[in-house]
Amino acid sequence: MGQSANPRSTPQPSPHAEASPPPSRRAFLRRSALAAGGIAAANLAIPRMVHAAGDDAIRFGLIGCGGRGVGAAENALNADPNNRLVALADLFPDQVRHAREHFARRDPNRATVAEDHCFDGFEAYKRLIDFVDIDVVLMATPPHFRPAHYEYAVNAGKHCFVEKPVAVDAPGIRRVMAANKIAQEKKLTVVSGLCWRYDLGVRETMKRVQDGAIGDIIAVQENYNAGFLWHKARKPEWTDMEYQIRNWLYYTWLSGDHNVEQHVHSLDKASWVMGDKPPVRATGLGGRQVRTAPEFGNIFDHHAVVYEYENGVRVFAFCRQQDGTSMDTEDYFFGTKGQARILKNEIVAGGEKWRYRGATPNMYDNEHKEMFAAMRKGEVIYNGDYMATSSMLAILGRMCTYTGRTLTWDEAINSKEDLSPAKYEFGPLEVPPVAKPGRTKFA
Numbered sequence: 001m002g003q004s005a006n007p008r009s010t011p012q013p014s015p016h017a018e019a020s021p022p023p024s025r026r027a028f029l030r031r032s033a034l035a036a037g038g039i040a041a042a043n044l045a046i047p048r049m050v051h052a053a054g055d056d057a058i059r060f061g062l063i064g065c066g067g068r069g070v071g072a073a074e075n076a077l078n079a080d081p082n083n084r085l086v087a088l089a090d091l092f093p094d095q096v097r098h099a100r101e102h103f104a105r106r107d108p109n110r111a112t113v114a115e116d117h118c119f120d121g122f123e124a125y126k127r128l129i130d131f132v133d134i135d136v137v138l139m140a141t142p143p144h145f146r147p148a149h150y151e152y153a154v155n156a157g158k159h160c161f162v163e164k165p166v167a168v169d170a171p172g173i174r175r176v177m178a179a180n181k182i183a184q185e186k187k188l189t190v191v192s193g194l195c196w197r198y199d200l201g202v203r204e205t206m207k208r209v210q211d212g213a214i215g216d217i218i219a220v221q222e223n224y225n226a227g228f229l230w231h232k233a234r235k236p237e238w239t240d241m242e243y244q245i246r247n248w249l250y251y252t253w254l255s256g257d258h259n260v261e262q263h264v265h266s267l268d269k270a271s272w273v274m275g276d277k278p279p280v281r282a283t284g285l286g287g288r289q290v291r292t293a294p295e296f297g298n299i300f301d302h303h304a305v306v307y308e309y310e311n312g313v314r315v316f317a318f319c320r321q322q323d324g325t326s327m328d329t330e331d332y333f334f335g336t337k338g339q340a341r342i343l344k345n346e347i348v349a350g351g352e353k354w355r356y357r358g359a360t361p362n363m364y365d366n367e368h369k370e371m372f373a374a375m376r377k378g379e380v381i382y383n384g385d386y387m388a389t390s391s392m393l394a395i396l397g398r399m400c401t402y403t404g405r406t407l408t409w410d411e412a413i414n415s416k417e418d419l420s421p422a423k424y425e426f427g428p429l430e431v432p433p434v435a436k437p438g439r440t441k442f443a
């Protein structure tokens with residue numbers, strides 16, 4: 001199966017002339033972009049069109065119709081009754097078809113996606129952005145593809161929901177950072193899928209910590225100690241490329257390794273409490289000891305990394321995916337006056353224990369509620385900087401565990417190591433060897 005196998009892969013000259021809303025409907029979403037172009041923002045800041053009957057739909061498209069992508073589109077539909085899912089893109093036609101059928105059943109009025117708004121193939125994201133009239137793009141493919149997708153979306157002036165992590169290597173991060181500048185210039189909303197920042201209990205606990213509830217931070221311990229994840233058995237018709245992408249978790253070029261793909265959630269909370277400033281350097285050790293069969297690609301199954309910050313604070317970051325081991329996912333913050341557990345929403349200081357007891361709406365829904373509400377008010381939420389920093393923090397960790405070297409942030413972010421394959425096409429694709437600390441070179 002290749003992209004040419006499906007007629008949907010061939011874009012039609014804009015099929016959406018009749019679907020395009022009158023300019024007024026979308027005016028409120030474009031105001032901020034216009035303001036960035038030098039047009040006075042003041043008289044554009046009121047969401048007048050939001051209240052015009054029948055004229056207030058926000059149209060979004062989804063790139064990456066897997067588990068999280070479908071979930072994110074659900075969250076976007078939950079966020080506001082006037083949100084509409086109007087386009088789907090995925091590398092594989094079956095993934096598009098499943099998502100399309102799912103949403104047509106779930107919400108026929110708001111999520112029945114026209115056949116000619118469904119795209120597959122490596123260029124599907126471009127077609128979704130170029131040929132469908134959308135305001136917002138949700139991005140949820142394997143992270144390798146995110147920099148290209150994000151760059152294309154912001155260049156087209158789309159508001160973005162960007163799943164974590166945002167890249168798998170430093171060139172990818174630099175591309176995201178360049179796109180961030182454009183997003184800011186255009187005053188686009190960029191919401192990151194680092195979802196714990198949208199969890200009300202985590203937010204309140206973090207706020208108290210940052211307000212001094214445990215004094216000055218001395219150290220942070222981040223644990224994401226978990227078990228094995230899913231694997232999809234190879235079908236005879238799958239090429240190497242298809243097999244790897246269907247099992248993207250296990251290939252460093254696609255996922256960044258599990259300390260990037262999964263542990264980034266924890267590292268993001270460490271980075272958050274450190275004011276989203278990067279560390280000076282990091283040292284790490286890791287390996288592949290239990291999950292060694294070929295179907296698990298070339299990633300490690302455990303990493304331990306120590307990040308050193310300019311102010312002397314150290315972040316000790318542990319993650320593993322090994323069945324039969326003790327599970328623990330938690331952020332332990334140690335301060336001069338007490339301690340906090342962020343996921344537990346708990347602070348212990350001065351002999352007293354505080355626990356968050358407020359509302360606990362679903363954080364995934366909340367990301368989208370806040371994102372769409374801001375857009376409707378003509379406001380901008382911009383998470384671009386921290387989504388890049390936290391992803392890079394994870395990539396730095398992997399560089400240390402793979403090479404066995406202590407590396408500075410500056411070395412890592414300027415790294416030339418580009419994990420991309422030579423070409424994006426279905427066919428043979430060798431799996432690079434598993435890294436060996438001390439022998440794998442830093443590039």
Ligand SMILES: NC(=O)c1ccc[n+]([C@@H]2O[C@H](COP(=O)([O-])OP(=O)(O)OC[C@H]3O[C@@H](n4cnc5c(N)ncnc54)[C@H](O)[C@@H]3O)[C@@H](O)[C@H]2O)c1
Nearest residue numbers: 064065066067068069090091095140141143145163164193
């Ligand atoms: N925030 C969270 O809590 C959370 C949870 C799960 C996953 N995620 C992230 O979401 C992303 C997707 O994860 P998932 O669990 O949905 O994986 P998945 O395998 O279920 O879905 C990925 C989808 O992307 C498609 N795809 C692959 N390459 C593509 C390309 N080049 N263009 C278009 N589509 C392509 C696949 O066919 C698949 O449908 C990952 O970055 C993951 O880290 C975040």
